[in-house]
Amino acid sequence: MPLLFLSLFFGVLAYYYRKKKLFFSVVMFYGIGSLWGFLMTLNDYYSLSLNFGYQSISYTATLFLSVCCLILFYPLMQIDRKLIFSGMVDVCHLKNIAYIFIVLSIVYCIFIVPYISLSLNAIDFAAYKAEIMEEGGLDISGGNIILSKLFSYQVQLRPFIIFLFFFSLVYVKGGRKMKILLGLMTILPALFSALASAHRNNLVYCIINYIVCYILFYECFPRKVKRYVLLFISIVLGIVLFIVVYFAFLRFDDGGGAVIYSLLRYLGEPFVNFNTMLWGNEQYLLGNKSFPLIRDLLGLDYLDPSTIRENTSYLRYVNYYFYGAIGNFYMDFGPLGTICVCLLVSCFFYKIFVQKFKANTLTRLLLLYLYATYTIQNYFYFQFMGSNNINIFWMIIYLLVFRFYVEKGCSVFSSGRSFKRQV
Incomplete structure (x- = not known):
């Protein structure tokens, strides 16, 4: 039910801002993804998957996802209809x-x-x-x-x-x-x-x-x-x-049911994985997941993302699963740190879109397009993860x-x- 609430939340946002094309496209994608995540949890194969048994999907984690998504979407909300x-x-x-x-x-x-x-x-x-x-x-x-x-x-x-x-x-x-x-x-x-x-x-x-x-x-x-x-x-x-x-x-050659589950999981997995694997973790990677190269440039300890699970036994997630950008930030910085990172990203691009580039030049259009498309792609996996x-x-x-x-x-x-x- 929490994921169904999330899809309704995105649906209401999409309807209310339907005339703002870029924002509408991003929100609709997230709404469809969260709906597929809900349908994924109803599939018989879900109980047999690696997601099963960690913890149930909670309204608290879903609310956190809603807040972080709203923060990241905010710059696109400010773009004129035309x-x-x-x-x-x-x-x-x-x-x-x-x-x-x-x-x-x-x-x-x-x-x-x-x-x-x-x-x-x-x-x-x-x-x-x-x-x-x-x-x-x-x-x-x-x-x-x-x-x-x-x-x-x-x-x-x-x-x-x-x-x-x-x-x-x-x-x-x-x-x-x-x-x-x-x-x-x-x-x-x-x-x-x-x-x-x-x-x-x-x-x-x-x-x-x-x-x-x-x-x-x-x-x-x-x-x-x-x-x-x-x-x-x-x-x-x-x-x-x-x-x-x-x-x-x-x-999957064991029947159509596995294929359907695979397709539901492909688009619906990030929200499910965040709830069942990430939420509630109390030890974080402090940038090793999302920004290892930057940590390395700053002279900080480096841990190859491909070996995180093998070297940190307290983490219960599988490294290469889809968690989205918010999930990756959460692994690194926890709930409060994730909100801070999302606010920094949102404020930075808001300043660029609304204050820096007031005229719709080629560069501004390109930036708007990149922000919208990467926001969607980051639903699957952090676009700039690792090296x-x-x-x-x-x-x-x-x-x-x-x-x-x-x-x-x-x-x-x-x-x-x-x-x-x-x-």
Whole structure:
């Protein structure tokens, strides 16, 4: 029942703020996730799962989740219903960035193809997936430095590539070949990565990026373009759903009930795990879970996230389970510390969205899109967990490139083009 209350809470928020597109999309996703979590607890397989037996789901933990989510969502609540984009971009520089993204993505696809064959020809799919996760998580490079770097880049670049693709459809005249290539490279690396690693996360995150970006630019699309974009997203969504369900059937061969439970668990697990595994812990990791790289840079003790459970016997959770960003913060800092971290994040982005970037420039739109999409992705797993904290720095670098190369370049180069359109 507490999770049903949570889904109703998100549903009321979504209805009340239904005209604020980005906020609505985030809240609706969390509402659906919490509802799936409730349905997951009703499934017969739940009593046999690792979640069973720790503790019952409580209203206190659910209330805590509601408060933290509301704090993190607050910056998006302050965004106007309709955004008026007014700014200048250097189209030549924008295309240069697009072709760099395209080349990196094509090279990654070429390198990853042999691994797809290994995955699809595996005799025991579940064992293959377990081996991949054990050796390097989603990174299947197997010691290949080039492939490992390309994997990191394609994960980091994906949201930027998708944003650039949608932006170019609306605001860049001509460049049909570039747009087609960019559109293909928004999906192919994620699809190839999912097939090669026997893991669906990259593909699911990809469709999340698509949907949020489509919502952001929805009112800008000309009617004809809107139909094509909607068809393209529908095809991508169909591919994602097929892969998600297909992987579930490959992993569970003991009947349809296990497959249904697997699908419910995929979207509903974070709220259930937080209640049954995390809530009530009295010893915390003080940043080792969420910010190990930062701790290392500060000269503090470092504990590899993959070995946390083996080296800290007092923790009852499984390290790689889905807990979401709030769950990861809770493991590190406890209830009060989690609220403080959420407040810091919320205040920082509120200042950027509402005070720093008052005009809806390219950079502000990109930041709004990233905040919305990462807020959804962090529902599954902390986006910058572990050594991937470095993604934070790369994200800042990419933002600066857009800010000073694509956007600010217009004040110097005459090829700059001014736009003012409702989005």
